[in-house]
Amino acid sequence: MRKVLVTGGAGFIGSNFVHYLLNKDSHAQIFNLDALTYAGNLANLAGLPDAQRHQFIEGDIADFDKVKELLRQQAIDTVIHFAAESHVDRSISGPTAFVQTNVNGTLNLLEAVRHVWVNEKLLPLEAVRFHHVSTDEVYGTLAPDDPAFAETTPYSPNSPYAASKAASDHLVRAYHHTYGLPITITNCSNNYGPYQFPEKLIPVIVLNALEGKPLPIYGDGQQIRDWLYVEDHCAAIHLVATQGQVGETYNIGGNTQPTNLEIVKQICAILDELRPDAQLTPREQLITYVKDRPGHDRRYAIDGRKIARELGWTPSESLATGLRKTIQWYLDNSEWLAGVRQKQEYQSWVKNNYQQRAASPSE
Numbered sequence: 001m002r003k004v005l006v007t008g009g010a011g012f013i014g015s016n017f018v019h020y021l022l023n024k025d026s027h028a029q030i031f032n033l034d035a036l037t038y039a040g041n042l043a044n045l046a047g048l049p050d051a052q053r054h055q056f057i058e059g060d061i062a063d064f065d066k067v068k069e070l071l072r073q074q075a076i077d078t079v080i081h082f083a084a085e086s087h088v089d090r091s092i093s094g095p096t097a098f099v100q101t102n103v104n105g106t107l108n109l110l111e112a113v114r115h116v117w118v119n120e121k122l123l124p125l126e127a128v129r130f131h132h133v134s135t136d137e138v139y140g141t142l143a144p145d146d147p148a149f150a151e152t153t154p155y156s157p158n159s160p161y162a163a164s165k166a167a168s169d170h171l172v173r174a175y176h177h178t179y180g181l182p183i184t185i186t187n188c189s190n191n192y193g194p195y196q197f198p199e200k201l202i203p204v205i206v207l208n209a210l211e212g213k214p215l216p217i218y219g220d221g222q223q224i225r226d227w228l229y230v231e232d233h234c235a236a237i238h239l240v241a242t243q244g245q246v247g248e249t250y251n252i253g254g255n256t257q258p259t260n261l262e263i264v265k266q267i268c269a270i271l272d273e274l275r276p277d278a279q280l281t282p283r284e285q286l287i288t289y290v291k292d293r294p295g296h297d298r299r300y301a302i303d304g305r306k307i308a309r310e311l312g313w314t315p316s317e318s319l320a321t322g323l324r325k326t327i328q329w330y331l332d333n334s335e336w337l338a339g340v341r342q343k344q345e346y347q348s349w350v351k352n353n354y355q356q357r358a359a360s361p362s363e
């Protein structure tokens with residue numbers, strides 16, 4: 001891993017990975033291709049360690065010529081593919097963009113890589129790697145007694161987001177089997193941590209709880225997710241991309257599976273301690289049940305035994321330590337937050353999403 005093309009590196013996990021890799025590997029040179037959609041933010045890349053080893057390129061992964069030229073001119077040997085539309089609720093209100101970026105965009109990236117690595121043989125195939133970052137949501141939903149998702153669990157995606165990620169996983173796998181492209185895939189559970197766009201559960205709750213606004217719980221709040229601190233995810237991706245077996249998939253999880261309601265209560269308790277407020281404490285009183293998400297998956301859980309056994313990776317943060325770090329990060333980064341929240345796109349999403357949910361909480 002020397003010349004690394006990171007796609008979507010101005011988003012939440014991608015930008016954390018850029019910070020992680022610059023710290024971890026003093027030889028890595030990063031080319032960060034990002035279209036700067038509503039979720040991309042150059043402020044996520046401020047203060048990079050050794051910033052001269054990072055170059056930002058604004059562009060779409062669906063632009064074949066741009067990607068091909070980048071691969072060729074820079075002699076890229078590793079692609080770490082994060083770029084995606086990533087929010088389930090947005091995929092319900094507008095699925096088309098998800099197919100465009102997650103399916104067509106990934107296909108285009110694979111085509112460019114095939115062209116330069118397989119056809120033109122710019123570098124020996126043993127020296128290159130295409131790593132695809134995916135989600136546990138491709139496996140669908142679990143009943144309370146079902147075993148956790150393993151790499152052998154059949155795909156059963158339920159949301160347009162999950163379906164588009166499943167399609168992209170299949171394409172990546174097919175490029176390995178058909179063209180011999182050296183790939184690896186990781187399917188990870190829900191991430192949280194610094195730079196997460198404040199429309200996902202954890203930052204929504206932190207910000208609303210700080211400001212004394214209602215804490216919106218979809219449906220009955222008994223849904224279960226397997227939460228992982230983002231830096232742990234970055235470490236796992238790095239390990240798989242450098243030491244994972246070519247052609248293999250690895251599931252990554254946090255080993256911690258609270259209900260949404262439990263996690264919201266934990267956030268409230270931490271904030272009550274860090275920011276006591278006579279009017280708001282206990283912040284649990286702000287919990288408000290709102291209309292559920294259509295087709296809402298009930299339970300996710302990751303069986304992480306393969307990556308632990310083969311690569312020795314297990315998460316280093318617990319939910320308690322990771323949540324505390326995350327909340328402290330949001331408290332310490334009010335300028336970053338203000339920059340994100342002043343954008344029209346953010347404001348209209350929050351207004352539209354929660355207005356229509358508040359209208360009929362019991363449905």
Ligand code: NAD
Nearest residue numbers: 008010011012013035036037039040060061083084086191
């Ligand atoms: P994000 O929405 O925060 O960031 C996505 C980034 O991709 C943004 O910077 C955006 O500008 C960029 N992008 C979008 N379309 C693009 C395009 N056509 N061309 C170039 N750039 C484009 O997403 P995230 O939460 O950081 O997720 C990153 C990846 O990890 C995604 O592939 C997602 O499916 C996967 N993943 C996310 C989670 C999670 O909990 N967030 C969990 C598991 C897997």
Ligand code: TYD
Nearest residue numbers: 088190199200201202204216217218223260
């Ligand atoms: P989210 O952060 O959107 O991630 P995902 O849908 O990919 O799991 O949501 C996490 C869980 O929190 C999910 O069960 C939906 C729920 N949720 C709420 O209850 N209220 C909210 O305001 C949001 C954004 C999510």
